Amino acid sequence: MKRSEFFDQVAAGDDPLLFLPEHQAQVQALMARIGDGRGWHVCEPGCGAGPLTEHLLQWVGPTGWVDAFDSSPGMIARCRAAHGERANLRVWLADAESVEIEPESLDLIVLFRVFPHFDNKEAVLRRLRPALKPSGKLVIANLEGSRRLNELHAGFSEAVRHDHMPCSYGTRCLLENCGYKVLDAVDEERLFFVEAVLA
Numbered sequence: 259m260k261r262s263e264f265f266d267q268v269a270a271g272d273d274p275l276l277f278l279p280e281h282q283a284q285v286q287a288l289m290a291r292i293g294d295g296r297g298w299h300v301c302e303p304g305c306g307a308g309p310l311t312e313h314l315l316q317w318v319g320p321t322g323w324v325d326a327f328d329s330s331p332g333m334i335a336r337c338r339a340a341h342g343e344r345a346n347l348r349v350w351l352a353d354a355e356s357v358e359i360e361p362e363s364l365d366l367i368v369l370f371r372v373f374p375h376f377d378n379k380e381a382v383l384r385r386l387r388p389a390l391k392p393s394g395k396l397v398i399a400n401l402e403g404s405r406r407l408n409e410l411h412a413g414f415s416e417a418v419r420h421d422h423m424p425c426s427y428g429t430r431c432l433l434e435n436c437g438y439k440v441l442d443a444v445d446e447e448r449l450f451f452v453e454a455v456l457a
């Protein structure tokens with residue numbers, strides 16, 4: 259099974275990776291770590307069924323904007339169904355390796371629970387870079403550290419079993435190779451968080 263088929267299958271199930279109650283505090287802490295996003299234009303590649311999308315909408319407020327995309331049609335359908343029509347939300351089907359985003363349009367790109375699944379991580383980072391405003395940030399985040407996440411993936415379907423989350427040092431190297439400067443890097447049991455700006 260291909261990875262995209264696996265995620266379509268997950269999307270069709272009862273639990274398309276929505277947050278558990280214990281995730282809520284972790285997600286609030288994550289948003290607080292990024293800072294004050296009011297009025298920001300945020301892009302969320304690999305949004306899945308959109309559990310973070312709702313938090314992002316609250317976080318940017320009525321003057322902000324969220325662009326959420328995913329390469330799984332099933333996930334996009336779930337995300338649209340969950341959020342309905344919103345004036346400041348766009349949800350669309352795209353692959354992060356080939357997505358077209360207006361240059362210098364984004365305050366924040368948040369790669370949340372998606373980075374391990376990119377076949378070519380550098381290609382994605384290079385693709386997304388021109389979309390950031392000069393003051394923009396890119397955040398790579400998961401609710402587990404890299405070691406724990408890789409252990410979890412090892413127990414999943416063959417389609418994602420080998421999807422690898424680099425440690426914070428490896429992620430830093432990838433970002434630096436692609437023209438970013440890392441400001442913050444945390445790789446703990448219950449949080450992976452790397453924040454970068456344009457170098």
Ligand SMILES: C[S@@+](CC[C@H](N)C(=O)[O-])C[C@H]1O[C@@H](n2cnc3c(N)ncnc32)[C@H](O)[C@@H]1O
Binds near residue numbers: 275328354
């Ligand atoms: C583990 S799920 C997480 C989804 C969501 N971020 C969340 O936290 O629930 C990973 C998502 O990334 C998407 N994905 C994987 N590779 C992608 C790519 N190259 N471009 C866009 N989305 C991708 C999958 O379809 C899936 O919905």
